Amino acid sequence: MRTALAVALALLAAPVVAQDATFEEQMEARFQPPPPGWEMPRTQWGDPDLRGKWPVDYLGRTPRERSPALGERAFLTEEEYRRAFDRAQGDLDRYEEENEAGLMAMGHWAEFGHPLRQSSMIVEPANGRYPPLTPQGEEWRANERTSWNTYVFENMDDFGIFDRCLTRGMPGSMLPGAYNGGIEIFQSPGLVVITLEMIHESRMVYLDGREAPPADVQYDLGFSRGHWEGDTLVIETTNFRPGMSMGPAPNSDQLHVTEHLTLKNDNQIHYEAWVRDPVVMEGHYKLDLPWLREDDYGMYEYACHEGNVQVRGYIMSTSPRFADERAAAWEAQGVENHVSEPVR
Structure with a gap:
């Protein structure tokens, strides 16, 4: 059922316009025009x-x-889009294939959906890529340690923020991951709360x-203040704790994120985010995406590594400091040809 819904959402999000349409026309074509007489729905105040719920897993x-x-081509051609769509559908078909085979593998684990016609989430700079890093950014990126680039774990500093289930930072928390892409918005007078399924954070x-x-008062997701410009919610977020971003490099305390959320019709929000960290x-980069409403989406607990034992397990099983303990454990099991040092 999720596969059928994903197909419908992907087709809804694919702009059907001439390839020679302007960038602005193609961007606007991502949104369904509201029905005649539609008025912006408003809260009691x-x-x-x-x-509502605006899961971003379909953008994965x-x-x-x-x-x-692709250079500065912000949208795929029809042929390119069809190839990308078919590749994504092939991955989604793994779910049913695993069901038939009695397996539970990546077809059940990952929630990627289908691609948009736009060729990247980043639309500024014009090449759709992160701007160049400063020398400081290059240094921080080179020295960043996570489970993606580390094989021997000595202490907590060898694990990234995602490894420790702390946060995905900003703007990563507003973007799809491999699964648990739920976003739910609540409102009350003077306050908007954005709840994230992945790592169960709320902004x-x-x-x-x-x-x-x-x-010097800092937060993993920063401190967010908002206001309305017409019908657009504008959010300015500052006061970030350094090293909490999963962007091109770990962030500094100068990270500044400006977001715009505009309801385009009953079922789509135009999400824009300008990200700066001098x-x-x-320079900056801009994310520009259509969000789709799915109010029957199930927001599940994100337990990450249950029991919180995996970090300790990685250290005990890879650090040379615990080679003797590993050897003794193997010996106690009667295994002679054990590996007492980690494989690098």
């Missing part, structure tokens, strides 16, 4: 009503960065005009 096959081969967006806290990047 008069704000545009964004409440749209790359964050554009392939260099509090204050609309009451309060000032940001002092710069310590890390030379």
Whole structure:
């Protein structure tokens, strides 16, 4: 059933316009025009009503960065899109194949959906890629340690923020991962709350005009203040804790994210985010995506590694400091040809 829904959502999100249409026309074509006489739904206190579930798992096959081969082409051709769509559908078919075979593998684990016609989530710079890193950004990226580039774990610093299930940072928390892509919006007078299924975080967006806290008061997802510009919710987020971003490099405390959320019809939000970090990047990048409503989406607990034992397990099983303990454990099991040192 999820596969059928994903197909319907993907077709809804694919702009059907001439290939020679302007960039602006193709961007607007991602959204269904509201029916005649449609009016912006509003809360009891008069704000545009964004409440509901807007899972982004269906965006998982749209790359964050554009392939260099596409240059400044922001949209795929019909042929390119069909090939990308068919590849994604082949992966989605793994679910039914695993069911028939009595297996549970990546077909059940991953929730990627289909690609959009736009060739990348990033639309600025024009090449659809992160801007160049500063020397400081290059240094931080080179020294970042996570389970993707580390094989011997000595202490907590050898694990990334995602490894430890702390956060996906900003703007990564607003973008699809491999699964658990739920986003739900709640509203009350003076406050918008954005709840994230992945790592079960909630962003509090204050609309009451309060000032940001002092710069040394920092948060994993920053401190968010919002206001309405017409029917668009504008969110300014600052006060980030350094090293919490899963972007092109770990972020500094100067990270600044500006987001726009605009309800285009009853079932689509236009999501835009401008990301700046002058310590890390030379310039900014912009994300631009259509969100789709799915109010029957199930928001599940994100337990990550249950029992919180995996970090300790990685250290015990790879660090040379525990080679004797590993050898003794193998010996106790009667295994002679054990490997006492980690495979690198």
